Amino acid sequence: VDSIIKLVDSDRGFLMLADRGGDMRFRIARDREEHRLEEKDFEVSYSIINDAVNRKEPLFLSDLHTHDEFKDKKSVVALDLRTAVCVPIVRDEKVIGVIYTDSHRIKNEFSPDDISVVGAFASQAAIAIENARLHGELILSRENLERENLSLRQELSERYEFSGIIGKSKSMIDIFDTITKIAPHPTTVLIQGETGTGKELIARAIHFNGPRKTRQLVTINCGAMPEQLLESELFGHVKGSFTGAVSDKKGLFETASGGTIFLDEIGEMPVQLQVKLLRVLQEGEIRRVGDNTPRRVDVRVIAATNRDLAEDVKTGRFRQDLFYRLNVVPISIPPLRDRVEDILPLIEHFLRKYAGKMDKDDLRIVPEAIKALLANRWTGNVRELENSIERAVALSGESHVLTREHFADFVRHNDIVDQLGRQETLKQKMLVVEKRIITEALRESGGKVTQAAGALGVTRQHLHNKIRQHEIRHH
Structure with a gap:
């Protein structure tokens, strides 16, 4: 009261x-x-x-x-x-x-x-x-x-939970409904959404709610390794096929046979490997690097990307035939800023999770802090919100309440209008806006300059120059 x-x-x-x-x-x-x-x-x-x-x-x-x-x-x-x-x-x-x-x-x-x-x-x-x-x-x-607050938070969160995914917005309820319908079948799924929206959680929910849940769910980030290593990881290799191949090795498709493979950041896969992946989807078989013998695999493929693959198809960056094979059941996860009604249940869930881990079960968030969290755009989506709650709980010390100040590093005040008002010339105002845009792009890319440069449509060197000019910290 x-x-x-x-x-x-x-x-x-x-x-x-x-x-x-x-x-x-x-x-x-x-x-x-x-x-x-x-x-x-x-x-x-x-x-x-x-x-x-x-x-x-x-x-x-x-x-x-x-x-x-x-x-x-x-x-x-x-x-x-x-x-x-x-x-x-x-x-x-x-x-x-x-x-x-x-x-x-x-x-x-x-x-x-x-x-x-x-x-x-x-x-x-x-x-x-x-x-x-x-x-x-x-x-x-x-x-x-x-x-009673802790048990209340738990019950409130459970009302909006599906296989560990929190959400009560119409878009999330629709996604839960889609998962329920497709989980029993081996249909290929393409999950699209911004970084931090929970694409891997969706993939896990599909796997563990289907008949393959007792078999392996194998995950690989297709953008995290060079082409030759990625090919070996996915399809395996035979002894002597390249320097360092001292023995035969199964690839992840063979390891996942009978289960599911989750191909994260599929949009970063080199075009030559896209051809081999297409063969797996069409024929249900792989060939290890250095081997001409086809091997049958029974794998459900779930892919995810934060890129616009339809646009990449137009530019030739992604194969059209592979896109159609992957996009049998598309699932698009809206950014958190477009489903504000999910923020409160997520706050309750993460507070319960981290307060429990850190033995601070009586911790609560004051209404002013909740208002600030609701007003934030969360460009890093659910992952950024979770990080903010974990950090606030860790730094709360002996306090039993989390105030707005505990979230100062994450909740960005609407200060750009004030900053613009303090500038006299158009050039000065443009520099304020430019700095904010670059800062947001770096935040969304997790500090990866190359990825931020691509999103902004500039070269890596150009972005480096701007970062130095504005004295932006991004690590």
Whole structure:
């Protein structure tokens, strides 16, 4: 309740729970100084509460004096209310309570982030209250709600989890549905998405939800080694086929036979190897380096890339026939910035994961920090969000709360407009924008200058010159 009072900038707040007859009873009453209210101050607008309960929808009222529906209500007039928030606590389609705050001051319009965070708190409260009621241990105090917070986070995360993948957005639910449909079959899958979106997690979910789950899932990064070594790793070699080939060696396709091979960064595979991979997909057989004997393999192929392969086909960088063979079932993972509704469940999941690992189970994140995390663009996607949570937990010390300052290195304030405003000439303003674009490209590429240069359409040397000019740290 204290956190919500602070979040929506109210004077006081209440937690009210429905008794067996359905009437709302006061359980927690606090003011903005985090003090308990005396019973004589337990006066609220039941008109607002009843409306929210009947609708089963939250009410965010910024100026009650001008609100057509509530400005003349006796309770609003008697209490001289200017703003109010009332959020129903719903469990199994039934309203079991409300969180109510009000103020005598006018507030600016509530932002979508305010509404989202308050809704998340209400969801957690619903789980906590229902669990406590089931066990007959409903101790209605702020301290008890905080002790229950870890189990609440776990239950909230599990509601949005599929084989270790967290997400409740429509795009992720659609992906879960696709995985369920294709997992039982040996169909080839192409997963496309930006770096850090979780492409390998999708591949693992497909493998471990299908009939091949008891056999090997073999993973290789096609962009991490030179062509000759990659060919040997994929298809194997025979003794004497090249310098250093002192014995016969199985390739990963043979190792994965009966199971699945995950070809990450398939867009980086050299064109000559693309021909050999096409033969595997068409014929179901491989030839080791230095050997003319074909060998049968039974492998499900799942490939992934952060490149636009359709565009690479047009430029001749990627073979069209291989693209069609791989793209039987395409799965496109949207960047995290396009599915903001997944951020809260991910925050809860990663906080539980790393707080548990570091023996800090009572750690929580304050609403202001959650708002900052929701507002961030997360150009590094889920991986960057996970890193930010892990770092914040590790550096939290003896604190029991994570504040906005714990995420300062990851949450980039919207400062570019301020920076532009401080520059006088067009050239100075352009340099500000150029530095930001280069910084973001380096962040997205994990500090890899060549990859960032490709994304920006400039040469590696040109980008190096710009990095030195702007004194950008990228390692």
